[in-house]
Every structure is written in structure tokens, then in C-alpha cells.
Amino acid sequence: MQLNREALTRAYRQMKLIREFEERLHEEIQTGEIAGFTHLYCGQEAVAVGVCEHLTDRDKIVSTHRGHGHCLAKGCDVEGMMKEIWGSQEGLCNGKGGSMHIADIDKGMLGANGIVGAGAPIAVGAALSNKIDGPDAEGKLAVAIAFSGDGACNQGTTFEAMNLAVVTKAPAIFVFENNHYSEHTGVDYAVGTTRDIASRAEAFGMKVWRADGTDFFAVYDTFRDVLEYVRTPGNGPAAVEFDTERFFGHFEGDPQRYRGEGELDRLRAERDCIKIFRAKVSGAALLDEADLDSLDADALSAIENAVTASRAAARPQPENVLDNVYISY
């Protein structure tokens, strides 16, 4: 644990912002105010934040259908995101994308993605671009990260992307978030190499790491090593598997009949990355409870403001359907 007070504060604020964003959406969706499909990242915050806290805007990420956490962690504007999910013209994508297609190219966020497994080839393309650009003044490459779940690890696109990255020595990082459920099916059934995705990546010729994705510090420290390796020219890609938990269903409205008795309560009690973070930092006297409570309040009010702004935000007009199909046509 080498983080200073400022870095710890930042990390906790980010995790908590994602948590409150998702918890609030869970409530708002039930009111019927939000349209479409929404997949919540709640429970996995330590992964997105533990990874993205190391990155700069030069580094690219490609996310998934469960992308809100990655977007916020990579620096997408919270109000712009909330407005997008509300379908507003003022949203980050002018209401054209919604929950599954949030992007912010300037921040290096190349898009959440509605197709499971589609992100990895795109990330390899971005990594090849970084390789062409070459190392910075300190001799380090920018990287591109494909976030994938245990569901996407079964898609051929992911395999193709891993092999292409190895063959071309692209500075790509495959971050596998194993939340034990691909939609409504368990990892023990769907992943032939039971509960071990990293070994697949290893078989493609990559250096791999594994860590507990509910422990921010395990994620953060592990990813520092992964980055150090991939930023070094000539090394090529790497993969890391984080064992994590999904607190809500596959999508909002999922009755989750596949969950075991008391499973969700147990996960919330024992595997909550935010509780684990709080216990570690207050136990080590790095941040006290009052500091953390005040950050909690900040997160809540940021979300409250974002929701209020989204309700009042301008709606798209019917003619906007024609905008931005092409640059010129």
C-alpha cells in the first residue's frame, strides 16, 4: 500500500461515485423514467478504478455492455453520462447511444459496447496505433485496454484479438473481470477452463497476472506491474484476471433466479470492494471514518445533481435522428 492520502481519496471518491451512480440508476429504472437496457457495474468498482487510476488520456480503453464504471473511472463526465442514460440531447452522445454506447474519445474512452466480446479487436487496433506512435520521452508506450468479462472470454473475437496482439507485439492489456456470471449462466458451466481465464491468455503466449478484484489495493498493485511490463517497448500484450462480484442482475429487471439462497446478502457483506477499502484504510489510519463519510456525501450529492440536471435537460428533436450518420454524404 504505497498510496498517499491524496491518491487514496481520489480512488475512494471514484469508487463511491460509480457505486452511487449505479445504485441510483437501479432505483430510477424502476420508476420507468429511463428507457432501454441497463447493465449495472455495482460490485466491480475496484477493478475499473484500480486499473484506470494508473492511466492517462493517451491510454485507451474499450469497455463492455456493463460500462458505466469504466467510463467514470476513465474520466467521463458524470452529468454527461447521466444525461445520456436519460436520453437527453445534452448527453455525452446526444442521446444516440444510451447506457451501452457511452464514449469519450478525448479521454481515451473508445466506447462501451453492446456486443459481448466485440471490444478486444478494437482495443488491439488502438494498441497498434500506440505502437506506431512509439514510446514517449521516458521510453514508455501508451497502452490500450480491453475490458472483458467471463462471458466475453468465450467469444472468438477475444481469441483472435489476443493472438493478433501477441503476433504484432501490440501494447494491449486484456483485463478479464470474472464476476462468475455470463448473463444468467455460471462460469463453472460456461468457461471450460473452470474459473481460470488467465490460463487461456497465457496459452496465447502472454504474460498473465491474477488478483482479487474486490480488493482495490490488490488490483492497483497488480496493475502497476502489468502496466510496467506492457509499457516497455518490445514486450507486447499482457492479460490480467480479476475475481470480482456482480451485485445486480445481468440487466435491470433480471429476476436473478440463478442466485443461491442468501448469496447477494453474503456478497454485500463479505465481498463488497467499498467496505473492504474502508476497512483497510481506516485500519491503517490512512483516512479516518469522517474523511470517508464526507467523501460518501460528496458522491451522493454529485449523483443527486446529475439526476436533477438530467430531468431538466433538453430532449432530442425528431430531426436529430438524421445527425451524425456520416461526416459528409
Add this chain to the structure above:
Amino acid sequence: MAKMMYRDAIRNTIFQEMQRDERVVVLGEDVVGGNGTAGGPEAIGGIWSTSVGLYDAFGPDRVIDTPISESAIMGAAGGLALAGKRPVAEIMFADFIGVCMDQLWNQIAKFRYMFGGKSICPAVIRMPCGAGYNAAAQHSQMISQFVTNMPGIKVLMPATPADACGLLRQAIRDDDPVVFLEHKFLYAMSGEVPDDPDFVIPFGHARLARAGQDATIVASGMMVSYAETAADDLAQDGIGCDVIDLRTTSPIDEEAILDSVEVTGRMVVVDEAPPRCSLATDISALVAQKAFASLKAPIEMVTPPHTPVPFARELESAYLPSPAKIAAAVRKSLEYR
């Protein structure tokens, strides 16, 4: 002007654009060739010889030999383009679009729209396409109907070496994603190509390949030369045809088609793709909707039958449109009273 083959017009244009703009990157299967072999790199230069010499000139970072992984090629092209490069990706046979459809249709085509106009994706996807080589059902298809149907994608179908050059250069410089349908049977076609290193052909402007007052023939890709042959044959009998080479099917030059049909009153549309939900039906619908009053006869469509592409020479010939079939369709239209 320099006389060159269609394939060399493609290769030279890519070479010149790579020299001009260091963001231009080539990727695909065997675009270098020989990597990992005793022979070493540059053994192939693309199976269509459309990337010969690029590797030697621009090196492995910008001329990327990929494994046989079409989804990864297509997706990487999207990622490269989102990250600021100008990839020219080759899908060795257009038929392989089935392997990588998602990365084109759900990803590259839609990024800009889904992201509210906050991204550009200047990817060029070259897809050698079409029949004529007895390559059977999985290496011969015309896929214009799939890609023309995709909002967000521009679709080019060059019919001559000059158009291959001018359209490809515009595609590489264009900020929207483009599918470049180069016809395999045209690779050896020879023609004059302008020397101007900035020669481009703007999209959505058809070319009048033959002019006549009696009927309009609309064609694209290899079908253009068939239509020209048919028109020349008909001219012997005093029948004059406009032959409209679409050049690009998305955007499409509606005005050129409608203006011609308003004069001739008769249209034959030629399409190498299967007959349902195709360019042929699309253009027929356009004319029926917007030039109905000008029509003197039913629209004729010359297309393959609703079958896969067959292998045997006799069968492939029976499958494909031909100058004779096009001429017969024109005569049929003219006989209608």
C-alpha cells in the same frame, strides 16, 4: 496519364497515400506474406499483388501482416481509426465478410452515430469481390447488397483503373468509413490513370459510360463493362443506350439515374448480387417512385438467379449477367408497347 492495370492503380494509390500521410496503415492476411518462413517477409505482397513493395518501403509497424482472423482485422481497423490512424484493411475475399460482419456492421459503421458525432472512423475496408474465376460459392460473391444497406458506411465499386485510383484516394482521405469493392475479374484490366497525385473522384457522382436516347442501363463494378459491350452491340442496330456507371452505391447518384430515365423512359438495371433486396431492387424502387410517369415499359432487372454461385464453368456462365443478357433485356424493354 499512365496506362496501368486496375490492380496496380490500387497498389500505387495506397503507396502514394502512405508516402503522403504517415497515418495511413495497411493490414490484412498476407499483405506482406512470407513472415515466419524461410523465404522471409515480402514473399507475396497480397494475394492480389495490391500491396507489393509496401512492406519494404514502410516497414512492419505500418504494413501489418495479420493471422487469418478477419474479425480481428476488421476490429483492429476500427480501433486504429478511432485512435487517429487511417487504416486500409484487406479482407482477402469479400465473402469472408460473414466472419467479421459484427465488427463492420455493429462497430465501425455505428461508432460516429452512437457516440453522438464525437468520433471519426476513417477506415477503408478493401474487399476483393465478384465471380468469373470458377471459385464457387464462398469465393465469388458480390456483397454490395449487405454493405449498401449499412447506415454509416460508404460503398465504392470502381469499374476502371482510373476510378479505382480516384475513388480509393478519396476513400483514404475521407473521414467516414468506406467499403471498397474491387472486382477480382477487373484486376488485369488496363486503362489510363491520371498522374496527378491528388486526383480524387468525389462520391455520389455517377459516370456516363455510354450515351444514348433509347434506354438506360444502370450498372456497377464489373457489370459496367458488360453493359458497355451490350450497348455497343445494340448501337450496331441503331439502338442508343445511356450506360450509367454508379461508381458509388452509398451515396448513390439518384439524379443521374432519374435524369436519364426521364429521357429514355426505359431502364435495365444490372446487378451481380442475388436478386432479392439488392441494388437492382433498390434502384428499381427509386425509379418506380420518382420517375414513374416517365416510364414507357416495365423496369428490367438483369441479375443472377436466387442461388449460390456455382462452380462449373457452364453453370457460372449461366449464373452471371452477360452482355447478351443485358442486350436482350434492352430489346425486351423496347418491344413493350
